[in-house]
Amino acid sequence: MRPSARCLAQALASTRSHSVSFIGLGRMGSPMAYNLFSKTLVENEGSARFVVCDARTAVSEAFAADFAKQFPGTQVDIANSPEEALMASQTIITMLPSTPHVRAVYVESGGILPALHKLPKEAVHATLCIDSTTLDVETARVVSSDISKIGARLVDAPVSGGVAGAKAGTLSFLVGGTKTAFELATPTLERMGKNIIYCGGSGAGLAAKICNNLVLGVQQIVVSEAMLLGQKLGLEPKVLASVINSSTGACWASSVNNPVPGAVPDKSPPCERDYDGGFATRLMLKDMGLAINIAETTKTPLPLGTAANEIYAEVIEDDPDAAEKDFSAVHRYLRLLKNKDV
Structure with missing residues (x-):
């Protein structure tokens, strides 16, 4: 039965x-x-x-x-x-x-x-x-x-x-x-x-996450730019990171996920392991795409988000292996960039 x-x-x-x-x-x-x-x-x-x-x-x-x-x-x-x-x-x-x-x-x-x-x-x-x-x-x-x-x-x-x-x-x-x-x-x-x-x-948690990662994706690029510029100007990465992290430029992308080895000696960011083990660049590219798609639906301008999305896409196009690397590998891409306008 x-x-x-x-x-x-x-x-x-x-x-x-x-x-x-x-x-x-x-x-x-x-x-x-x-x-x-x-x-x-x-x-x-x-x-x-x-x-x-x-x-x-x-x-x-x-x-x-x-x-x-x-x-x-x-x-x-x-x-x-x-x-x-x-x-x-x-x-x-x-x-x-x-x-x-x-x-x-x-x-x-x-x-x-x-x-x-x-x-x-x-x-x-x-x-x-x-x-x-x-x-x-x-x-x-x-x-x-x-x-x-x-x-x-x-x-x-x-x-x-x-x-x-x-x-x-x-x-x-x-x-x-x-x-x-x-x-x-x-x-x-x-x-x-x-x-x-x-x-x-329903969906509110995702809306908040997409907005948060929009900020994060843009910040990681500008931190990479600043760290690269500082090095070109003769600043030690550790010194520059200390200045940023105790000043108005402070953010997680610099204080925890800094893209330059040795810049935050009290942390262990992915850059210390050849950018392995963090948030994959392909996933950040996906999240930037989500933000852009919903921005188009809501008619919200995203000039920085759109530019960041294009840069992460270029990182992967330039080096397919970077797709699985932490998204802070954008610093390596910018460092090696030559004769190309970002």
């Missing part, structure tokens, strides 16, 4: 309510998942179940093995699809590269939305999705609407703080969604970040 919907819901609730799934184990997702899982273990005195899912199975396997080594006796299950991750947990966090990946994970076959239709109503209503991807606002709102129509909840919760913030658990989460969904998501977000900021309804 097939179990009734109520019996099935009770069976799912007994496992899903104690389980958290994390989808997307990239540069940001992996340390975010580690902090979430480890702090959940502590807060629940070891009583928790974890599931990971990534398009690269080897990455999921490596994460699960590493976590088990650091927390013996703890099992991290591997889901082969977003549907499996959804079936296993009532709280699902997604950290994906961009809009197409969000559509694939949430909407397409084997994704979260189709899977929700297979669950009993009680299980659907208990489901909370947190998407920390930076994507276009309209797509986020459409996906959120589709999920809420079924009876589940979703918040857009993009982050600020970079890879260093993800590892340290000090990220800022910019959250959009209903107040109820925000309140439900807050305990989970607090295990991965320091500042949890409610920005408004």
